Amino acid sequence: MHNQLAELINKNVLGASAVVNKTEDAKTHASITVEASAIYKVAEFLKTNTEMPFNALQAVSGVDYLEYIEVCYIMGHFDMNAPRDLILKVKITDRVNGNVDSIVKLYPAANFQERECYDMFGIKFNNHPDHRRILCPDDWEGFPLRKDYIAQKTYNGMEVFPDSKSNMEDREYIVRQGMIKKAQEGAANKVQ
């Protein structure tokens, strides 16, 4: 199904360059990666085409791989004759100003989902009607689900993450995994 769909997308959407991420066994699910700049047109095509339509957006999720952040749009087709799922991905390499077009106009479900993605990963969604944080307070610093995130020590004068109470094992774990180091190396390589 994924190969056929990727061909359809490439044929109908200019500049989408859809690639199928294959799986080795039946235990995991395949997905399709498209260009971040073409996401609105791809979503429009997925919603309106007649061969393989997707009538619902189930979730917008993110995965931080340090070199890039992946935004996963999980689509679904709620039809008893042809139920199907799709994980559609875009890669965003800019960790500071990373942005992607919002698809709220096509799927209103994306409103809250994209706000959550912004809240947790710091991806900006262009043309979003209500672009605010949703789960964290508006003046919270940092994006909690990034792998190099360390919570702020004080919030509005309140101590929220004191050294005495913070779980040092967790911090050491992060350092042990070399995640922060890996991120710095990745950034340094890009500069060279």
Added chain:
Amino acid sequence: MQSRWDIGEPERPTINAETEQLKSELLRLNMGPQHPATHGVLRIEIWTDSEIVAHAIPHLGYLHRCMEKHTENLDYRGIIPFVDRLDYIAAMSMEWGYAMAVEKMLGTEVPRRAELLRILTGELQRIASHLMAFGTYALDLGAFTPFLYAFEMREKILRLFEEVSGARLLYNYIWIGGVWNDWTDEQLNRVTAFCDEMEEEAKKYHELVSMNKIFIERTANVGVFTVQDCFDYGATGPVLRGSGHKWDLRKNMPYSLYSEFDFDIPVGIAEVGVVGDCWNRYIVRMKEVIESIKIIRQVQAKLEPGSIMGKVPKIIKLPKGEIFMRSECPRGELGLHLVSEGPEAKTPYRLKVKSPCFTHVSMLPHAAPGQMIADFVATVGSIDIVLGEVDR
């Protein structure tokens, strides 16, 4: 950064033509976070023109624990108590959805008896959850008695769960590979007795509430969601079925052993109002209780002695890849997007929870404009939210 108090007055729709000549300003009210009708710590900012709601803006996050971040530092077995605390009214369904996602990636075979016991507990949990929804919904609308009836029956299910798992609400009962504890014959006999009693009780509920004139006046033709609205917002579960779309994962994309069972999918009907109103969402839940009883009876006919735990390695290591696993919970579809980095990692790289209530809360700003405040309370109650799952 924009503060949540600086949104400014939203554009004013023509909602109240009669009093439009008064040119009064919209009044901003906070519903919650301690309002009893919001079923938890949800704050809804409503802009009203006299008694009529112009805008509703939900503010979430009062129960945010960032459970998704916690799971990145926990091993796969240690996550089960955390998913319990998502939907604390229907914890069994949450555990089951998570266990299925890990088992699918691990390739574990779950023994037949364990699968049947999962269906048994899952359906009992569905009844308990719908009874809670029934009781509190009637309470929202001003009827106190149904709440007492509902909790009397719900207590019987919780007693059974307590005996089997040791806890009343947060069970940690469904483990990866099977279930923790077996049910004795005496407990299964009590389930049979409960089913018979529940069927009789359900008739009483219908006479007391479903066909009650006051209840119908409060809920029929109120808070209507069309099928297209449900697709647009990604609504699932009783909300989608109440709008008349026949969609249930247990039938349409069967998981576990559901393909062996015979049951119907109740959908919304235009009996007292229009399809997709609050009454339909309520009645779909009450009909699902009857369908769940049907499934439980079939489970008991199929149960045979056997193993309740499959072969699972001591330290669970998943192959590299990702999975999106959906399961039908009492409130809608739970989706778990589980990403694993490979066999070296003992923890998930990322676990995203697609919660049904989160999507349903996002429908409230769409439903609110033009409703009376009391009708809006009825709409909030009819989607049956649990804030542990919305905020995660």
